[in-house]
Amino acid sequence: MKKILIANRGEIAVRVIRACREMDIAPVAVYSECDRTALHVRYADEAYPIGPSEPRESYLRIERIVDAALKAGADAVHPGYGFLAENSAFAAAVRDAGLIFIGPTPKAIETMGSKTAARAAAKRAGVPVVPGTEDPIASDAPDAKIAAVASSIGYPVLVKAVAGGGGKGMRTVTDRQELSSAVRAARSEAGAAFGDAAIYLERQLTRPRHIEVQLLGDAHGTVLPFVERECSIQRRHQKVVEETPSTAVSPALRQAMTSAAVAVARAVGYTNAGTIEFLLDQDGRFYFLEMNTRLQVEHPITEMVTGVDLVQWQIRIARGERLALDPAALVTPKGHSIECRVYAEDPDNHFLPSPGRIVALRTPGGPGIRDDSGAAAGLDVPIFYDPMISKLVAWAEDRPRAIARMRRALGEYRVAGIKTTVPFFIWLLAQAEFVDATFHTTYLDEVLQARHGRPFVEPTPEVEEIAAIAAAVQAVLSPAPVGPQNGASSAACRGQWKSHARAEALRGM
Amino acid sequence: MMQSEFEVAGRTREVTVTRTGDGFAVAVDGHTWNVDAARIDGQTLSLLVDNVWRKSYDIIATPDPATKQLTVHVGTTPVTVARNGRRRGRKESGASGAGPQRVFAPMPGKVVRILVKAGEAVRARQPLVVVEAMKMENELRAGRDGTIADIHAQEGASVDAGALLIIIQ
Structure with a gap:
């Protein structure tokens, strides 16, 4: 190659x-x-x-x-x-x-791409799935029939897109009255996002945690699991912060979950990199959620605690190499790693995409910090694609030190011209629930709702004083206002940000 | 000297900037700070502001052409600043300022050394008095050129925050 x-x-x-x-x-x-x-x-x-x-x-x-x-x-x-x-x-x-x-074979992608087919494959492999419908619900199914299915599963139920991902085409329904409209909304969203309006029902677990297992499979029959990642910090079903290992997973549970993940992958003859996602309930039981048949956004944290370059291994597997890795080392994390997905969004305005050119960008570095970015000063964040500008990753010997390091790195992050979620992360990493790892997949939505849009950063009197000084000094240093560099975005990248970026089904990977 | 009114996070502030040889004396609502400003590029500034300590601030200030507002990032904290029009501006006439400058103790501490005598001519940013607080020695400097009119401090004396130490005429 x-x-x-x-x-x-x-x-x-x-x-x-x-x-x-x-x-x-x-x-x-x-x-x-x-x-x-x-x-x-x-x-x-x-x-x-x-x-x-x-x-x-x-x-x-x-x-x-x-x-x-x-x-x-x-x-x-x-x-x-x-x-x-x-x-x-x-x-x-x-x-x-x-x-x-x-990547994997077209057949493996197809099987695991259908949520209902993937659930069937997990069941065949003896792995528990979240209680729900076996098959997609027919588009002409009468409301009464859907309601009967929902009752048999038990409320609250989730209406999910068969072709789904990233929270698209997903609705939570707490009682029968909401069911029909939720099904209609999920169908239309799924149709727009995936070109497939099929949906199914699944029970909504109470305050579960999202735990996933990274796998590599070679073409010679070896499938190796990695230490789990926890992705419970989600906003509207989209991952925001990921970490590894999970504080909720004991060595025995790790053994059980990685074995289950391997069993599912083997059931579909899986090769190359993939991830099995589970939900872990409050009683410590886990359920297969779905499989992602590709490299995951959050793959760097696994690389940080295992030292394995997952992308290089994807290439090596594709050219026929055998997995020459020590299986025990892959499930024995060295230290702790956290990733924050830095988005060009305004956290103080409902996390709406923040348009504009990146006027200045200075990313953190130093010990244990990795910034995977495709952004640079002078570039627009195009309206057409996912507004993630970089993945900030911290590694340290243990979780408290990884949090301290991430907070240090967030404090070094400088970006101007666009709003980003950096101030939100500075706030989040100071929350007791984050520090104590007592979160679950709906924690963030609940706490954000309870804040009623209060700003994440409020300037202190000192900061306001300094801002006044800076503005005045800059005016003295440059009497003419700074030129049009901020206003002229290239024509190809302009457009209607808010409606557009939301319509794209390109995030939440 | 340049005097302007800025709206900072919704609050009106009177700001006067006076060049002082190697830096600026910046008065915000009458409180004067000695500021060493280094321009990094079109929107990046490094400010060293003499208060109790010589504090470092990493600044990125970017204009929004649509609103004519400035977003001033003080570290990671963005602050919206709007200029309410230049009220008075005149050509730099060396370092000067109106009225006497009073140098106050910025926090409780002990006067370690007084570096000037009454009647002595001083330059802007010249160290005047050293105050020790929290085991750190802090030099307080002149905000502008002038003559020492009065010294209220005594070496070795404890002072409260806000105590008048020196007056420059």
Whole structure:
């Protein structure tokens, strides 16, 4: 394998480029109109345009990406996460063009991509699933029939999209009265986000924790699990902070969950990197939730506590290598790692996407800090894609030190021109529930609701005084207002942010 | 000297900036700070502000062309600042300021050394008196050029916060 085309953008494209470079493989980028100046284009050896900024005109166009790979003479295609990463037709198209798809087989993607088929596979493997419907609910099913199913499962129930992910097409229903409208809303959201309006019902567990197991499987029958990740800090079903190991998982539970994860993967002949997601209830019972058949956004924290480069292993597995890793070491975490997903969102305005150009960006560094980013000063955060600008990752010997290190790093983070969720993270990491790890998947939504939109950072009198001094001194130093650098965003990247970014089903990976 | 009115986080502040040789004397609502300002780039400033300690502030200030407001990031904290129009501006005329400058003890402590004598001419930012507080020695400096009119402090004396130490004419 000499050349890999990366069918993605943003931080994950940069991440894959870095793995390629370290393996002496030439990275090839593809880009949409508004990504001409993006970092992944500038870091790659070659870059090919694949169309207009709209994802469906570029990063979701299978034939254009395969054409670019053939034109570049690439040996393989890495899909990243999001976009086409879990599209079995894309994996098949890459394979049919005579190229290697760096990921599982099209069949494994297809099986695990259907939530109901995945639940059936987990059951066959002897792994408990959250109580719910076996099959998708027919689009013409009468309300009375759906209500009967819901009653047999027991309220509260979740209405979920069969093709779902990232909280799209998902509704919580607490009683019969809400059921019909929730089903309609979930169907329409799922249809818009995934092109598939099928839904199913699942019981909503009380205050569960989200625990997931990273796996690597090679083409020679070996499947190895990694120490669990906890992703219970979620806002509207989307992960915000992840950490490993979980404080809620004992060595015995780790053994049980990793074994269950391997059993599910084996049941579908899984290869390459994948993640089995579980819910852990308050009694310590776990249930299969779903499988993600790709690299996960939060993969760096696993790398930090195991020292294994997951992206390099994806490539090594794809070129036929055996998993030459010590299985015991993968489930024995060294220290603790936390990731904060830094978004271009205004936490003080309902976390709405924050438009504009990144005027200044200075990211933290130093011991135990890793910043995986696709953003840079001078670039717009395009309206068309997920507004994540970087993944800030901290590692330390133990959890309290990892929290201290993350707080230190957040304090070093400087970004101007756009609003980000950094102030929100500074607040979150100071909360007793976070420090004590007594959270669950609905903790954040509950606490945010209780705050009634109170700002996350309120300037102290000292800070206000300094702001006045700074504004006055800057006015003396530069009598003319600073030029149009902040206002001129490139035409290709402009548009209606709020409606747009929300419509894209590209996050929550 | 430049005198302006700024709206800082919704509150009106009177700010007067006077160049003082190697820095600025900045008065906010009548309270004067000695400020060493280093420009890093178009929007980045490093401020060292003499108070009890010489505190360091990392500043990024970016204008919003739509609202004509400035977002001043003091560290990670963004503060919205709007300028209410230049009320009075005149050409720099060296370091000068109106009226006597009073130097107060910024916090309770002990006067360790007095570095000037009455009648002595001083330059802006020249150290005047050293006050020890919390095991740290803090130099208090002149905000502008002038002459020492009066010294109220005694070496070795304990002082309360806000005690008048020196008057510069």
